[in-house]
Structure formats: structure tokens, C-alpha cells
Amino acid sequence: MTQHSIDKAVNDALKQAHGAIDAAGTRDRGRLLGLLGRWRRAPGDAAARAAFEARLDASTRQREARAAQLPRAEVDAALPIAGKAEEIIALIRAHQVVVVAGETGSGKTTQLPKLCLAAGRGAAGMIGCTQPRRIAARTVARRVAEELRVPLGGAVGYQVRFNDNVSEATAIKFMTDGILLAEIASDRWLSAYDTIIVDEAHERSLNIDFLLGYLKQLLARRPDLKLIVTSATIDTARFAEHFDGAPVVDVEGRGYPVEVRYRPLEGDGEDAGERSVLDGIVSVCDEIMRERGTGDTLIFLPGEREIRDAHQALERRKYRHTEVLPLYARLSARDQDRVFNPGPQRRIVLATNVAETSLTVPRIHYVVDPGLARVKRYSPRQKLDRLHIEPVSQASSDQRKGRCGRIAPGICYRVFSEADFESRPRYTDPEIRRAALAGVILRMLSLGLGDIESFPFVEPPDPRAVADGWQQLAELGAIDAQRKLTATGRTMAKLPVDAKLARMLVAAHEHRCLPAMLAITSFLGIQDPRERPADQRGAADTAHAQFADPKSEFVGIVKLWDAYRAAHAERTQSQLRKWCDRNFLGFLRMREWRELHRQLRLQCEALDWSIDAAPVVEGDARAVARAESDAYIALHRALIAGLPTQVGHRADPGGGGRASGQFEGPRGRRFQLFPGSPLSKKPPPWVLSATLLDTEKVWSLTNAAIEPDWVIAELDPLLARRHHDPRWSRSQGRVVGSEQISLFGLVLAPKKPVDYGRLYPDEARALFLRDGLVTGEINTRASFVERNLRTLERAREEEAKQRRVGLVVDEDWMAQWYAQRLPADVLSAQALDAWWRKAPDAAKQALAWRREDLLVAEGVDADLFPAFIALGDARLAVSYRFEPGAVDDGMTVSVPLHLLNAIDPVRLSWLAPGFVEDKAAALIRSLPKALRRNFVPAPDFARAFAESWRGGDADAFTGTLARFLRKLAGVEIAATDFDEAALDAHLRANLRLVDTGRDRTGTTVLAESRDLDDLRHRFGERAARAFAAHAADGMQRQGLTAFPDTPVPVSVPGAGGLPAYPALQDDGETASLAVHADAAKARRLHPEGVRRLMTIALADRVRQARKQLPVAPKTALLYAAIESAAPREGKPGDRLREDLVDGALAALLADGLGTIRDADAFAAHRDAVGKALFGEAMARLRQAEAILDRVAEVRAKLESKLMGWARANLDDMRGQLDALVPPGFLRTVPATALSEYARWLHALALRAERGQRDPLRDQQRMLDVKPFVDALADAAARGRSGDPEWQALRWDIEELRVSLFAQELGAKGGVSPKKLAARVAALT
DSSP: OOHHHHHHHHHHHHHHHHHHGGGSOGGGHHHHHHHHHHHHHSTTOHHHHHHHHHHHHHHHHHHHHHHHHSOOOOOOTTSGGGGGHHHHHHHHHHOSEEEEEEOTTSOHHHHHHHHHHHTTTTSSSEEEEEESSHHHHHHHHHHHHHHHTOOBTTTEEEEETTEEEOOTTOSEEEEEHHHHHHHHHHOTTOTTEEEEEETTGGGOOHHHHHHHHHHHHHHHHOTTOEEEEEEOSSSHHHHHHHTTSOOEEEEOOOSOOEEEEEOOTTOSSTTTTTOOHHHHHHHHHHHHHHHTOOSEEEEEOSSHHHHHHHHHHHHHHOOTTEEEEEEOTTSOHHHHHHHHSOOSSEEEEEEOGGGTTTOOOTTEEEEEEOSEEEEEEEETTTTEEEEEEEEOOHHHHHHHHTTSSSSSOEEEEESSOHHHHHTSOSSOOOGGGSSOOHHHHHHHHHHTOOOGGGSOOSSOOOHHHHHHHHHHHHHTTSBOTTSOBOHHHHHHHTSSSOHHHHHHHHHHHHHTOHHHHHHHHHHHTSOOOBOOOGGGHHHHHHHHHTTOOSSBHHHHHHHHHHHHHHHHHHSOHHHHHHHHHHTTBOHHHHHHHHHHHHHHHHHHHHTTOOOOOOOOOOSSHHHHHHHHHHHHHHHHHHHHHHOTTOEEEESOTTSOHHHHOEEEOGGGOEEEEOTTSGGGSSOOSEEEEEEEEESSSEEEEEEEEOOHHHHHHHOGGGOEEEEEEEEEETTTTEEEEEEEEEETTEEEEEEEEEEHHHHOHHHHHHHIIIIIIITTOOOOSOTHHHHHHHHHHHHHHHHHHHTOTTSBOOHHHHHHHHHHHSOTTOOSHHHHHHHHHHOOHHHHHTTOOOHHHHBOOSSSOTTTSOSEEEETTEEEEEEEEOOTTSTTOEEEEEEEGGGGGGOOHHHHHTOOGGGHHHHHHHHHHTSOHHHHTTSOSHHHHHHHHHHHHTTOOSSOHHHHHHHHHHHHHOOOOOGGGSOGGGSOGGGSOEEEEEEOOSSOSSOEEEEEESOHHHHHHHHHHHHHHHHHSOOOOOOOEEEESSOOSSOOOSOEEOGGGOEEEEEEEEOSSSEEEEEESOHHHHHHHHHHHHHHHHHHHTHHHHHHHHHHOOOOHHHHHHHHHHHTTSOOSSOHHHHHHHHHHHHHHHHHTSSSOTTOOSHHHHHHHHHHHHHHHHHHHHHHHHHHHHHHHHHHHHHHHTTSOOOGGGHHHHHHHHHHHHHHSOTTHHHHSOHHHHTTHHHHHHHHHHHHHHHHHOHHHHHHHHHHHHHHHHHHHHHHHTTOTTSHHHHHHHHHHHHHHHHHHOGGGOOSSOOOHHHHHHHHHHHO
16 A cells, blocks of 8 residues: 555544544533544544543443433423424534524424424533523523433433532423533533523623623634524624524514503592502502402512512402512522412512513412513612612513413503603613623633623623723722633632632731631622511611621621521521521522522632631730731721722711711712611711612611821822922921821821921922021031021121121022032931031031121122023023123123023023113114104113013013014014114123033033024034033042042033032141132132142151251250240251251242142142252251241340330230241241341331430330231131231231331331231221
8 A cells, every 4th residue: 555545644634533522422522622633733642542432432322321221301382482493403414503582482492402402402511591581590400300200310410509409311401591600610621511591691791792792702712612692682693794694583482461550659539640660550459359360470570679568569459369479589489489389379479670581480470560670780970779660671571571472362461651660671781781890800801712802792891881891890909900710710710709809818818817808708708697677676686786796797796607607506407497597598599699609708718818716815905906906907808808999987077967967988989887787876087888789869788997107008099199399397307297098089198297308308308408408407416507597697796797698608509508518418417417417527517607607798789690590400600791893891691501501582682680781771772763752761761661560571672672672562572673783782691601621620611602592503403412421420529648649620510501610629637629619719729738738648748847957956946935925846946957857848849739639740740849858957057047046036035124004015016026026937937928027027126226315206106006006906817817918918018117117117008007907998
């Protein structure tokens, strides 16, 4: 056999094998497809083929055996569906989907499963029949089992919540649609079924719509699956269209006519318009009884309460041989059997809409339809359920009508008018358009079914409801920002309860309160088992009170559970029923609660959650109370996690709550505690509600008192935090603020204190500087604050003396001062103290204010001519010059290159406020004569304009001036009428464009111009590049003992674009490198820093020079006599050597240090000074010998005894000598002054001689000098004697003395009393 023939044979075998799978069981289909795939991947693998064939053979035999055991299906010929039986069987065999539309009583519910058996279904898998209600599933299953003559639980079974009656032999399985949905989670292919019947699809419940959408997707993947959709004759075309044109079979109901009689409440009679619905029902029943017809009556009512009221009203009528029976979903099985197994008496059955579909109540001849139903609608806007009684649709009314006329002609009484019926909507809204969709979306996400927006629903839900569902899941933490399931969401999806209840269980596991939460969630998953009969309300309230808790109804639920569990363990079923009756608890509901609790407990155990109760705390009362409080908080925090938006705050905590009882909730919702709540008598400030229900009012059911802090701790991702009211707190030493925490608009904490600096450091730093440091409202160990406040007070005293405002800088300047000198992370008193402890002395000294720093100007209004103008965060330096014709005449603004493009030409047009009046007058004079004559005299108009607009305007100067003049004189004038070209140069701002360059070794003036556009045209691109470059940082260095390796530039771009100036400075034993905003200060400090480094570098040369310097003993003794006024350690000769060498070094380092900016220049200067040091010291020694001889001569002449008024002359001369030669003068006096000492001392000697001869003349000249000596002493007292100007004055005073007392020696510098007086006046 050729290879081609072998391959063909294998392919044929694979095709046959794939077709043979259809003959196997549905449960094995997935496994068989897997084995076939393995065989297809390895066609020559005999083991793979054998495994597939063995499994296929076993499954086929099992299917055949199952088919042989199927009961024989016989259709009841009396039912209308029997006429369509053959057609339906053929359609089932030919089509994957069949829609069967039958009227009520057609028999479709009980006969369709039989027709499926007749079509060959049920052998490969079960025939699954869904019912919308548990009672219908049980009843129909029992009916079909009786008709097939098989036991219930065998070939026919049912499964509802808490009850499973299905076996391996079951071929037809009745169940609720919720059961089938639950099976999808474990079996995505629904492989247990070969046929699915979705009954009563026209009800369009949430489960039905979801099932139909899911099955549409599944049918494409399972061609062997058959789907039958049954519906009343209501909008069947929609179902057919949903399943791509599926065939529709219409089955008529029974042929008995039904008469419709309308009995509106507003009928004739003396009670017209005043009757209630119950009155109308009783009136109709009286009418039926008067006719004496046969058969039973079915009355539809909205709910159990209405059934109870109607039951009592009809019982009071005492109809003969008539019993009144209720029928609703939670009725006990025994009571339900009474409805479906009628006795000899006539019956009036009071039913909810459970009897509207599915259930067939036998022997019904009359139907009473008030046209109302309690419809549950979820409001996405209000985020709550609305349970209002609404008029039913026409389709629902027709369904109710179909409940009679099945066995004989029937009559349907509608307790409303025919016009009302015609005005009602044709169909009932499907549940998916009136329910919350969070659970549906969670289920779809867990099953991987894609987005709800693209899911094939029969009728898509409202987009607002979909958005609300996503929002609810996000609030519960089930999904993330990408709408993917979180770990919490995946866990929630595994729990068979509502999404909110599932979230509570997850949180309870985290908070270790799972046992109590299991009782609560299972309770909330059922209807409230507590009964409150109208005639025994007091007794019921008393019985329920033993389980109540004054603070929390949730705790009351736990107490009820514990009591029921104990009773269940101790009592028989009969005793337990009596216990429930005695405590007004529904026995079946309590059993349902226990069953749901058991299911949830098993599910939690499957998740490996610990369900053990917390250990009982024993000991003192405090420990027990603390443990109970902790348990209460943990339980309610877990509840909050599942009910995040059902928190409320009492709107009137100050009183009146008992009258109004209104609570405010998130998103502006308002509600009231349900009157039956134990908390309603004394409402707490904050409550948590399990359910918010809108009937006529919005009521909160199942409430608990909580604290807002629990909400804040549990729902942090949902909270909105708004920080406000930042303020400086002196007591806390930091900027504090208030935090408003809200949950969707509900304020949980209005003013929670927060550390504002941690959240907003920039804003907090500004408040710290302005309100803490500037005002002195701070408790700190840093001494500069108190010292600066004293300096500020002295400056303000000066301002008060001159009665002028604006001399002292404002608080913004002070805050900016501190901001430039304190690190950016200092924004509290604690941080300031920590920095102060470690800060170097130079940094501490830099924080001290001087009086000159605080005074803006002397005699000039600083507001009119400010030193800076603001440009964003930067301050541009402004200088003023009065020199007509000069380039910088008038106002000059120094513009850094990188800020050129940011300059505002409008701001420049206003100049400084002091120029406003002059510029306005010049512009008025530039107007054409026809306009100018309206503004005469021009200075008066200019003055008025300046008074109004001295602070400037957002518009250009000319535009504002034109508007002002137009408003003042009523003359039409435009900004273009002014001739700005005619203005003098000083009335236009001069712009000085500067650039520090890349090497930052100096500032270069690029250009000066009064034309901003011209500068931008020439330098715009370059300015943009400079703006992009950031200023160099990290230049500051401390503790320097050698010159830095990198050059020290003259200036660098500083903060805000203003130039900054690096400079070395003397710190005493070492030097440091700092950056200064003041160029003059940097120029002054830099030589001092270089001098300190030079001194350190030349220390060895200095020691060597001191040793080698030859000092004569006489000279040493003369100098020691001077030093005796301030004794120092060491020998006299050593002190003289030290001072001579130190003075020589100071003289050599007096000049040329300011230009030393790099290490090479420093080294060259150091070597030059080192070589010249000893020679300079020798020269100073010789100079010192001459000076000391003169000193000895002068001292001898001052030993004269001048008595009386001449004593002052002698004291002045001795004071002059002491001032010239104080201890250490050879070290401290500059070389230039020291060279003049011999002449000055000679002059003093001559004065001493002449003073003895003419004391009066000497005293007259002394008085000429005294004002300058006193001014110098005052400067010394103020610490300013070391300033260069005062030092120069000191030596000029000596020259003045020479000119007055020894004119023949010749005075230098052309000094005179008049000139010195002018200098002193300028200095002070």
C-alpha cells in the first residue's frame, strides 16, 4: 500500500471518529475531542487511537443504556399542544433553536419535555427545564413525573435552592434559572445537558436574559445542544430574531372563552370615587357569590401584606361553603398543596404574581385582577431600590386573564377601567432594564464573557445602569481602573450571594469576624423571617426585643442566630416549630436562613478561611468591654466595606431629630430610619444601613450606629480629601491645615488637623517664613529671630521719626531674605532648630539683619523709585541716573539674557511710579494741537492721572492715559494720537542686557537699548538657549584651607534669573566659598577669604621670618611699654617680631587679592609674597625703630604738669598718642598710614611744646578737631569704625592736626575742617 493510500485511510478514520462523537454522551464530548486532537497530532500513534476508541465505545454504550431506560413519552391529547406535537418534534430534530409560543393552558410547560424525549433527546444528556420560581419547578416536576409514571427523583427530578432531588438516572431536570446559571461557573459547556428548555421566557427576568445571551454564544460552540424557548404569545418575534431567525410554533390555548368585565373603582353609587382597591375586590367577590356559579376564584394582589388584608376582609364576609387560601412563594409546602389539591368547598385563592405564569391553579373559573403589582426597580441616579406598587402592562393583564377558562368558560374581572387598560404599555419592562447590574457584571467577568456592553442580550440594558454597575464594583474594590477583576473581586465571584454581601464576607475574613458575618449575610440573603401579625404586633415586638441590640440591628441578627442555633440543637422539629411560633419567627424562613448559612460556610471553608469563633475574653470588666468594643468595630467595618454608600449622618444633631429624623447620605441622598428599627427612638449621629428602600419615602432598613472614623479607615480609596485653611501654629511650631474628608459629598471629617508642610511644602514654607519668622511668632533656639526683631523695631522707629511710610522694607522682602538664606527643607521650628545646631557660623551670621538692610532709602520714597521690578519669581535690578545725554539716563533695568524673552513691554511702558506724572505730561504735550488744547494745563492733567494710576495698569501706558483723558474731558482720543517718538530718552526704560558667559568669570554687557523689539531681534535665539540652561549649583564649600581646584567665577545665574556672585570669605581658622546676591558684598568678602588662605599657605614662611628678624633690646623694651596696656604672653622681643612679620604680611596682601580666581593665580601670588616677606619685615623694623624713638620723645614732652583749664589740652594729646600707638599697632596699622607715623608724631611733639607756651591757642585748634574725633568715636561705638570710609577719615584727622598744630611739616591730601565736615555728614 502506498503512503498516499495510508494517509487517506488515516484521514477518513479521523473524519469518521469526529462524526462518531455525536453518538456519545454530552458529558464525554469534551474529553473525546481532547483525545481526538491528540490522535490527530500523531496519526500513527496506535495508543492514542486506542484510547480514543475505548473512551468513545464506553460513552456510546452508556448512552445506549441510558436511552433504553428513558420513559415512554405520551402527549396528553386533551391539551392544545397535542395538535402541534409532530411539527414540534420535527422542528426540534431539524433546528438547533425552536421558539414555542403558547397561550396559558396550552400545556407547553408539562408537555415539551415529553416531546423532547419523543425527538430522541435525553439520551446523550439531560433535558434541562428552567422555571423562574422554585415553587413552579417543584410543582411541574411532580406533575410530569406523575404523567410519565416515574418516581420523582428518578427519570424526572428537580433542583432548587436548598433542595436537590436529582439522580444519575434523571433524564428530565427541572430547576430554577438561577441553578443553571450557577452551573455555568463549574461547567462552561453545560455538558450535562443535550437539551435546554427555557420556560416562561416572556417574563424576561435578569437570569433569563443572561441565560439567553450566554446560550446564544454557547450554541455556536456546541452544535449538538438543542435550545427550546417557550413563551406566552408575547413578542415572540424578538426571541426568534435574537436566535437568528429561529422557527416559531404558535400553540393556541384551550378553546373556552373568557369574558372580561371592567369594574372601575370610580363607579356609580354613593361611595363613588372613595373606594379602595380592597373595597373593589370585596365588591367583585360579592358579585361572584350572587351569581351562584361554580368554580374557584383567583385574586391577584401586589404582596403578602395585601394578601393578609384581603384574607381578613373576605373571611369577615363569611361566604357559605367557601375557604380563602393564600398563595405566595414563601408559603410552606403543606399550605401550597392545599391550593393545588382542592377539596369539596369553593375556594378564593389570594396570590401574588407567582400565579401569573408557570403555575396552574386548578378549578379556576374567575379571575379578579386589580391591575397592580409591586415592582422592584433600581434607580441608578439614587443608587437604591424602589419598591412601588405600579399598574401592570397589558401583557401581564392578559396573562392573568389566561389563568381561567381552562376547564370551562371563565370571567375575568378587572378592577379598573377599559380606558386605563388601553393606556397601559404593551409589554412589561424586562428585569435587566430595572435591576442593579453589579452582580451580572461580576459574574460575566468571572466567567470571562467579555464586556456587558457587547454581550448578546435579548434587549440591552440601559447604559446608565451599566455604568452604575461598573461604579458599584469599583466602589467595592472588585475591579481596578482597567475594569479587570482584582483579587477581592475574584473571591467575591466565588460566593453565591449578592456582590455587596460577598464583599462583606471578604472584609470579615480580613477583620477576623467571619462567624458573625456569615449569620448576617445569610440573613440579608433571604426575606426577613421575623413576623409581625397585625392583630399581635405588641406581642411580636416583645418577642423580638429579646434579640435586639440598642446600637446595632446587625448585632441583633447575630443574637437571633445564636438563639436559633441553640434551639435547633436542643429541640425536635416539632418543638423548634413551636419555638419559632412563640417568638413570631417564620419556621420555613428560619430553615432557609440556616441552609443558606450552611452553603456559605462550606464555600468559605473551600476558600480555606478560618471560621472558628474568636476566643472568649475572661478577666476584669475593662478587658471584656474592650474586647466587645473591638469586635463591634471589626464587624461594622466589614459591613461598611460591603455597604460603602449606605452611610448616613443625622442632619439635625442639635435637636429635632425625633421630629424629622432625616439623615444625609452620599451623593446628596436623604433617608429616614424605618419606624420599626430599635434605633428610630433615639437616632445616633451616624448610621449604617443594610438596605435603602424607596416606597413613598426613602427608608433605611437594618441599621447600626457607627463612627465616621471607621468609614475613613475602611474606605480610604473612595474618599475625597480637600485641604484648606493653612495657618502657622506657634504652639506646634509648624504650618497646620484642615482636611475635609468626604465620601461622595458626605462630609465625614470637616476639619481634621493635618501637617500642611508634609503635603504642600512650598506653600507651608512661605507661611513659615512670613507668619513665623518675619513676625517672630515662633518658639525657637535660633537667636537671630529675636535679634532681627530688635533691629526691625529700631528701623521702624526711624520711619516713625521721619513720619514717612515706605522707608522700611515690607514683609515680602523679609520673607524673601530668609528664603534665600535658609535651606529649602526648613519649614518648621523643629527643622529650624536642627539646622541651627549644625549650621556654620557664617550661615548663622548671614541671617542677621542690619538697619541699613531694612531701610529701603534715605529721604526717598522707595515706592516711587523701587530698586527692583518683579518678573515672575525673579526681581530685576533697577538703577537710576540723572545725566541727560548718557546712554543710561533715567531708569535702567538690568535684564539677564535668559529673561529677555519674558520681559513684558506693557510693564516697561509704566516705568517706575515716580516717572508716571512726567511721562503723562510729555505725552499730553505730544498730542496734535486740536486735541492738546483740551488738556491745558498739561501738568494738572498729568498729576491727576498719576494720582489715579501710579500703581500701573494691565494695559499699556498710552492706552490707559487715553481712556483717562477721554473720561475726564469727554474728548475722543486714542492711544495712537500720542507721539511716543517725541518723548525724552529718560521717559523710556533703558534695558541693559547682561550675560555671565559659560565660564561665569564675569558679567558682560551685551547691549543697552530702549527698544525691546530690537534687542529680541538681535539676541532672541541666544536668550532662548540661555534660558534653557540651568544655573550651576553645588558651589558652596566649607572649611577650606587651600584654594579650590576649580576656578571661582565672578558671577553665576542665580535664583529667579538674577545674577549671583560667588566669593571666598574668611571664617577665622578656615575659609569658605559662598554665593551672594550682592556684588559689592562679594567683592568685599572675596579678598578676605583669599587673604585667609594665603595666611594658611604662608604659615611656614611667617615662622621662619620671625626667627630671623634681628630686634634690638632697646626697641623691644620701648614696644613692651606700649604693650603693657594689654599684656600678651611671650617675651617682648617675640611680640615685636610677631607684629612686624604679621604687619609685613598684611601689607603684602593688601592689594591684588580680588582678582585671584583660580589656583594658578593663587600659587603665583603666594610665591611672590613669600619671597618678599622677610625684606618687608626688615623695612618695617627700621620703620618701627624710628616710630618708637618718636614715641619716647613725645611721652617725655607730655610729662609736663599743666594745671587748670589746660589739663584738657594734655588729655587730648595723650588720647591722640594712645590712639596712634595702641598695643599691637605695628600689626594692625596699614603700611601706608604707618609710613606717616614719624611725621604725625613729630607734629604731636611740636604741639606739646607750643601748648605749654600758648594753651589758649592750642585749645582753640583742639576744638576745631573735636567734632571729627567725636564722630569717629560714635562710629566705633556703632561698630562701623572698621569701614574703609571711616578708616580713611581717621588718617585724614591726623593730617588735619598736622595742618593746625605743625603746619611747617606739611599736610597731605588738602584736608580742611570744611571738607571733613562734609564727609562726616555723608557718612552719618
